[in-house]
Amino acid sequence: MSSFDEMDAFEGASLSARAMAARPSRYLNDLNPAQREAVETLDGPLLILAGAGTGKTKALMARVAHLITMQRARHDQILAVTFTNKAAREMQQRLARTPFEINGPVRWMGTFHSISAKLLRRHAELAGLKSNFTILDTDDQIRLLKQLIRAANIDDKRWPARQLAGIIDGWKNRALTPSKVPAADAGAYNQRGAELYAQYQARLRELNAVDFGDLLLHVVTIFQAHPDVLEQYQRWFKYILVDEYQDTNVAQYMWLRLLAASHKNICCVGDDDQSIYGWRGAEVGNILRFEKDFPGAHVVRLEQNYRSTPHILAAASGVIDGNKGRLGKTLWTEAQDGEKVRLIGHWDGEEEARWIGEEIEAMQKGTRGMRSVSLDEMAILVRASHQMRAFEDRFLTIGLPYRVIGGPRFYERLEIRDAMAYFRCVVSPDDDLAFERIVNTPKRGLGDKAQQTIQATARANGVSLIDGAALAIEQGLLKGKGAKELGKLVVDLARWGRMAGDDDLTHMELAEIILDESGYTGMWQNDKTPEAPGRLENLKELVKALENFDNLQGFLEHVSLIMDNETDDGGAKVSIMTLHAAKGLEFPAVFLPGWEDGLFPSQRSMDESGVKGLEEERRLAYVGITRAEEICTISFAANRRVFGQWQSALPSRFIDELPEEHVDVLTPPGLYGGGYGAAGMGGSSGIEQRAADANVYNSPGWRRLQERSAQRPVSQPRETRNTVIDLQAVSSFETGERVFHQKFGYGSIIGIEGDKLEIAFEKAGTKKVVASYISAADDIPF
DNA sequence: GATCTGTTCGCGGGG
DNA sequence: CGAACAGATC
Numbered sequence: 009m010s011s012f013d014e015m016d017a018f019e020g021a022s023l024s025a026r027a028m029a030a031r032p033s034r035y036l037n038d039l040n041p042a043q044r045e046a047v048e049t050l051d052g053p054l055l056i057l058a059g060a061g062t063g064k065t066k067a068l069m070a071r072v073a074h075l076i077t078m079q080r081a082r083h084d085q086i087l088a089v090t091f092t093n094k095a096a097r098e099m100q101q102r103l104a105r106t107p108f109e110i111n112g113p114v115r116w117m118g119t120f121h122s123i124s125a126k127l128l129r130r131h132a133e134l135a136g137l138k139s140n141f142t143i144l145d146t147d148d149q150i151r152l153l154k155q156l157i158r159a160a161n162i163d164d165k166r167w168p169a170r171q172l173a174g175i176i177d178g179w180k181n182r183a184l185t186p187s188k189v190p191a192a193d194a195g196a197y198n199q200r201g202a203e204l205y206a207q208y209q210a211r212l213r214e215l216n217a218v219d220f221g222d223l224l225l226h227v228v229t230i231f232q233a234h235p236d237v238l239e240q241y242q243r244w245f246k247y248i249l250v251d252e253y254q255d256t257n258v259a260q261y262m263w264l265r266l267l268a269a270s271h272k273n274i275c276c277v278g279d280d281d282q283s284i285y286g287w288r289g290a291e292v293g294n295i296l297r298f299e300k301d302f303p304g305a306h307v308v309r310l311e312q313n314y315r316s317t318p319h320i321l322a323a324a325s326g327v328i329d330g331n332k333g334r335l336g337k338t339l340w341t342e343a344q345d346g347e348k349v350r351l352i353g354h355w356d357g358e359e360e361a362r363w364i365g366e367e368i369e370a371m372q373k374g375t376r377g378m379r380s381v382s383l384d385e386m387a388i389l390v391r392a393s394h395q396m397r398a399f400e401d402r403f404l405t406i407g408l409p410y411r412v413i414g415g416p417r418f419y420e421r422l423e424i425r426d427a428m429a430y431f432r433c434v435v436s437p438d439d440d441l442a443f444e445r446i447v448n449t450p451k452r453g454l455g456d457k458a459q460q461t462i463q464a465t466a467r468a469n470g471v472s473l474i475d476g477a478a479l480a481i482e483q484g485l486l487k488g489k490g491a492k493e494l495g496k497l498v499v500d501l502a503r504w505g506r507m508a509g510d511d512d513l514t515h516m517e518l519a520e521i522i523l524d525e526s527g528y529t530g531m532w533q534n535d536k537t538p539e540a541p542g543r544l545e546n547l548k549e550l551v552k553a554l555e556n557f558d559n560l561q562g563f564l565e566h567v568s569l570i571m572d573n574e575t576d577d578g579g580a581k582v583s584i585m586t587l588h589a590a591k592g593l594e595f596p597a598v599f600l601p602g603w604e605d606g607l608f609p610s611q612r613s614m615d616e617s618g619v620k621g622l623e624e625e626r627r628l629a630y631v632g633i634t635r636a637e638e639i640c641t642i643s644f645a646a647n648r649r650v651f652g653q654w655q656s657a658l659p660s661r662f663i664d665e666l667p668e669e670h671v672d673v674l675t676p677p678g679l680y681g682g683g684y685g686a687a688g689m690g691g692s693s694g695i696e697q698r699a700a701d702a703n704v705y706n707s708p709g710w711r712r713l714q715e716r717s718a719q720r721p722v723s724q725p726r727e728t729r730n731t732v733i734d735l736q737a738v739s740s741f742e743t744g745e746r747v748f749h750q751k752f753g754y755g756s757i758i759g760i761e762g763d764k765l766e767i768a769f770e771k772a773g774t775k776k777v778v779a780s781y782i783s784a785a786d787d788i789p790f
Numbered sequence: 791g792a793t794c795t796g797t798t799c800g801c802g803g804g805g
Numbered sequence: 806c807g808a809a810c811a812g813a814t815c
Contacts, residue, residue: 092804121805145805165798220805287803394801414804455791490791569805588803610802628803651800652806 053302060634061315180221181289253278257289317346413585450531452493598636603660
């Protein structure tokens, strides 16, 4: 195995003198006793139960340093697995900052998926694949399933492809290949789930492609079927570290057990209270079972919290106490005082966003009676990504800089996906899905009929679509302009493929050649729509992004596994993200909006998984609160737009679980029944009692609210208020005026219709936008 | 074969 | 309300 030669080359290398000279004390000194125990217990199975904010990553990094210093393993013999890319990146950065010379990169540090991809490329043939296989994303997966579903004569309206994808993912998470699907699951997807799963796997193999689940599944299957391969890795990875162990699913668990089976030098860090990925197959049981699976396992508890104030910690504990069957940890802190968790109710989601926007500005200015807080130190954590929109809209209006983490991603844009489909066709010619995507983009005069002919020819000859297309032309099945254009495309793809091996050509140049010669760039240049310039801009960015990679293939792999866009102009911004994405992060000030029953806890979660689902939602609440260092603000709205329709909701049941003595209710009692925050809120929520507490009137929040009320009377009906605002917005603009829009840039007004302005933007073309998004050009809100 | 228009359905989270 | 899709129309 040539891949192993590379590894073996390291076998003889000795540790550098510098690494040997490093003294452990440098990184052990500032650890507390529990952390130190976690670091110094090097051999055998170790479970670190690390509560939120207890210095888990710090301990893990010290452990890596210690393993290397004590010469138990070299930097590249340590396998460090995380769950998310963010966690992996964080570790890499922390390790780089560790005051310790590690003598080389910890190469095997990454997510389960990225490490699996690396392993699978080395042994692809054992899974019936070629090493240049494509990693399909969810979109591709659904499209492929849809094709199979239609071929099987199933009505994909009644039995959506998404549903089947979910079922198959579930099986893969449990490490079940098609032949191992249990009889109990036979009824899945109208009795035909297992059958379609088998077809899907066969089709993936034909396409030389894998989906995310396959990355894990294939590796586990290979390890099971080829003990010799497994043994090589067991010997190579002398020590295994696993972060967020509570989130591992069955497949990942098997993956780890196989690798750790011989030496059992496995160290898992986790917190059962932060298990929030049950929906994708994570088994809290894995962490609860650790001591059984690895007899003689050492367990260390990290319980001293260095992150949050006592009030925040107490509030989080109060909520999580509602869960049964916890391993149980008692977080404590030496920190004193601090502000209570703040709670406020709003009339609707827009009001909530407006209030949070104002709060953020106040905190930034330091008018909150404390130091001024930078935008970088604030975050808004939502349950579902669609909640982000209200904040984006509001922040665009008031010109508050924000960044969305894990939101609509660069690599999911149409033009980027198209461009990457071209690259995929060049790198792996069997990738039919990519070919389908680009065969008639730009338009080559190949409609449904022509594409069906290509499909049929390919299938009849058992070849890929590209080869099928070539055959169809040869056999004269296609005629005219379409045939000519298609012939050119096929020849070009092959030619670009050869150029990929050309050393005189960088892959950036190749990418540009592909996009230009295919006519893809030209297509957007000729496009008159206002989006076109932006898309060309994005394509340029794409090519620029290639610089960081050795070749197109490496880039494609990165994209399919990472998919996030880290371009940032460096200015301070408020972060907006989901609660799931926030795990592992911390912020001085955290806002937790949308605490309404049905939204959070999510109705769907409770319907699907009952008490288990509710407990997972509760852990999510716990994760949310414990992200906060100094100020945690929870809010809820009585009314919210769902699918364009107004719906009212009760405050979240989790709000009742917040211990009263650690909460500061900002909603003034006088407003109850006044139509401001009362509608739809149950009297049993406990809010009223708390609000009636006399000290509420003296709280900073209450005073602030009074001040605000003076500026804008809260008793005024909402409709009136809105009308006033809209009129102000409209009346302040005139035709011909030069204005600015956060997204579209500068432009001038060419028409006014009610609250909508028609504006000719200098860069983005003519658009109709709502007046509230616009500011006068000389009044840019920054 | 491309483009336009109307209809439907959905928004839980990530690799 | 918006995206995705299907069918109708050019």
